[in-house]
Amino acid sequence: MSHMGYPCFMALDRDHVLRSAAALLTRKSTATMDEVAKAAGISRATLHRHFAGRDALVRALEALGIAECEAALDRARPEQGSATDAVRRLVREIQPAAGLLAFLYGESQLWEGDRQNDGWQRLDSRIGALFQRGQQDGEFRIDLTPVWLTEALYGLTASCAWATLDGRVAARDFPTMVAELLLGGALRREES
Amino acid sequence: MSHMGYPCFMALDRDHVLRSAAALLTRKSTATMDEVAKAAGISRATLHRHFAGRDALVRALEALGIAECEAALDRARPEQGSATDAVRRLVREIQPAAGLLAFLYGESQLWEGDRQNDGWQRLDSRIGALFQRGQQDGEFRIDLTPVWLTEALYGLTASCAWATLDGRVAARDFPTMVAELLLGGALRREES
DNA sequence: CCCATGTGAGACATTCTTGTCTCATTATGG
DNA sequence: CCATAATGAGACAAGAATGTCTCACATGGG
Numbered sequence: 001m002s003h004m005g006y007p008c009f010m011a012l013d014r015d016h017v018l019r020s021a022a023a024l025l026t027r028k029s030t031a032t033m034d035e036v037a038k039a040a041g042i043s044r045a046t047l048h049r050h051f052a053g054r055d056a057l058v059r060a061l062e063a064l065g066i067a068e069c070e071a072a073l074d075r076a077r078p079e080q081g082s083a084t085d086a087v088r089r090l091v092r093e094i095q096p097a098a099g100l101l102a103f104l105y106g107e108s109q110l111w112e113g114d115r116q117n118d119g120w121q122r123l124d125s126r127i128g129a130l131f132q133r134g135q136q137d138g139e140f141r142i143d144l145t146p147v148w149l150t151e152a153l154y155g156l157t158a159s160c161a162w163a164t165l166d167g168r169v170a171a172r173d174f175p176t177m178v179a180e181l182l183l184g185g186a187l188r189r190e191e192s
Numbered sequence: 193m194s195h196m197g198y199p200c201f202m203a204l205d206r207d208h209v210l211r212s213a214a215a216l217l218t219r220k221s222t223a224t225m226d227e228v229a230k231a232a233g234i235s236r237a238t239l240h241r242h243f244a245g246r247d248a249l250v251r252a253l254e255a256l257g258i259a260e261c262e263a264a265l266d267r268a269r270p271e272q273g274s275a276t277d278a279v280r281r282l283v284r285e286i287q288p289a290a291g292l293l294a295f296l297y298g299e300s301q302l303w304e305g306d307r308q309n310d311g312w313q314r315l316d317s318r319i320g321a322l323f324q325r326g327q328q329d330g331e332f333r334i335d336l337t338p339v340w341l342t343e344a345l346y347g348l349t350a351s352c353a354w355a356t357l358d359g360r361v362a363a364r365d366f367p368t369m370v371a372e373l374l375l376g377g378a379l380r381r382e383e384s
Numbered sequence: 385c386c387c388a389t390g391t392g393a394g395a396c397a398t399t400c401t402t403g404t405c406t407c408a409t410t411a412t413g414g
Numbered sequence: 415c416c417a418t419a420a421t422g423a424g425a426c427a428a429g430a431a432t433g434t435c436t437c438a439c440a441t442g443g444g
Contacts, residue, residue: 155351185377
């Protein structure tokens with residue numbers, strides 16, 4: 001069926017391999033290519049036919065993470081309604097990708113190089129715009145910069161993903177823990 | 193002066209080496225033993241005379257990080273005054289160790305093994321107790337568990353340390369950014 | 385049935401890091 | 415000045431992970 005240099009149904013397998021690798025590397029970020037292959041139920045040779053090397057695999061995972069974040073952002077409709085509710089929706093939609101995000105967040109390989117994926121900047125811009133809108137609408141305080149709020153969203157997401165893996169936080173509490181801390185902080189609100 | 197198998201002033205050098213390694217590994221967590229040695233201004237041979245291997249070096253850095261956190265916790269006097277101010281003091285005192293903390297936070301080697309340093313549990317207990325006190329005093333909300341608040345403190349500290357290294361957050365704003373977000377969140381307070 | 389394609393298993397060289405060793409040089413104290 | 419200790423430089427082997435290759439097997443369509 002395929003008259004080119006690539007296998008017919010590689011695209012389907014490729015996605016499965018990518019998901020398996022994400023699940024494994026989330027738990028053990030130092031996993032070997034051999035372990036990644038085994039986790040996907042394929043041989044190392046086949047894994048290399050999908051991804052030229054470990055670097056290519058990590059880059060593909062980065063692209064997947066960016067895509068999932070952008071999809072989550074789309075589903076969250078960040079321009080709609082109050083910024084507060086938009087953040088809550090965003091955190092809820094981003095939870096399935098939190099593990100992958102946490103892995104990428106700790107993968108220094110992606111940040112040390114001078115050439116980093118533009119997707120992150122696109123994401124930063126969109127999320128930053130959400131926080132900025134909240135500030136302009138008077139919902140969010142203005143002494144915390146949108147850049148920092150964006151960074152905090154990533155950080156809390158990764159932290160909660162790890163805490164969930166360790167069992168220190170229940171998975172079903174993820175959206176509440178992240179969103180409510182990010183929005184309201186630890187302080188008790190005055191009942192007014 | 194030394195009649196034993198160890199050099200005379202190694203203790204002094206050792207601390208300097210440890211600090212250099214912390215500073216380097218904070219920026220580049222995959223740095224080689226050779227790079228660590230060069231950063232400390234010593235040869236790889238001497239580095240090995242201080243620390244048996246990379247693992248021992250990381251363990252020593254872990255011990256240093258724990259010690260610095262405990263010292264910061266002591267200086268912050270977490271039992272004194274309002275829990276809110278105690279958290280602010282803690283964040284301020286912990287800033288100098290934030291880079292090291294961020295490195296250790298991402299060093300999976302320390303968490304994957306079944307044997308982890310008791311120091312972290314001691315720290316978790318003390319910080320968790322601070323948040324619990326705040327809850328009992330009615331300062332902090334009770335729908336976020338002390339365990340999660342502790343985790344969030346670590347996560348925000350690491351995130352802000354990285355953001356500071358990248359220049360996305362000014363170092364002088366570190367205490368405000370971390371403490372105010374952790375305490376008050378992004379939402380604007382009602383002026384009452 | 386035959387052939388092309390995808391796959392698994394394994395061998396192999398390469399590279400990188402580490403750990404260990406020796407030896408010459410330096411400085412340090414008596 | 416001398417002896418000891420500490421260091422730096424470099425050689426060396428061991429180990430791990432990677433990238434590449436070959437070959438045998440099976441699987442599916444024509």
